[in-house]
Amino acid sequence: MPIAHLTLELRIEHAQSLKDRRHVVRSMKDQLRQGFNISVAEMDEAVTWRSATLGIAAVSRSRDYLHGLMEEVERAARRMANELGAELADAFWDYVES
Numbered sequence: 001m002p003i004a005h006l007t008l009e010l011r012i013e014h015a016q017s018l019k020d021r022r023h024v025v026r027s028m029k030d031q032l033r034q035g036f037n038i039s040v041a042e043m044d045e046a047v048t049w050r051s052a053t054l055g056i057a058a059v060s061r062s063r064d065y066l067h068g069l070m071e072e073v074e075r076a077a078r079r080m081a082n083e084l085g086a087e088l089a090d091a092f093w094d095y096v097e098s
Contacts (some may be wrong), residue, residue: 004066004067006056006093008042008077012086015049024084026051032056036073051089063095 010028015021029040036058043055056073060066070093077087 002063004058005097008054009090010052014085021049047090051076
């Protein structure tokens with residue numbers, strides 16, 4: 001069964017504190033979980049205020065479904081980041097066959 005993994009690297013230039021960073025990260029995680037049937041987790045430590053990495057995973061019987069889902073999640077994440085004053089600096093995804 002295929003598993004899709006998407007990594008999102010965010011730049012949060014306006015963040016002046018970890019609280020600002022946390023607001024963006026939490027909002028994105030919550031919105032992505034609510035909008036899609038996916039798992040979302042922060043992948044790095046909150047060391048810098050102006051960057052964050054999110055990991056997203058989904059499982060399905062269909063690799064084609066996962067491909068479409070990951071494209072849709074990436075588009076939604078880019079839109080959400082812009083709305084929150086952040087930028088999606090990079091996104092990459094891969095499949096794992098189990």
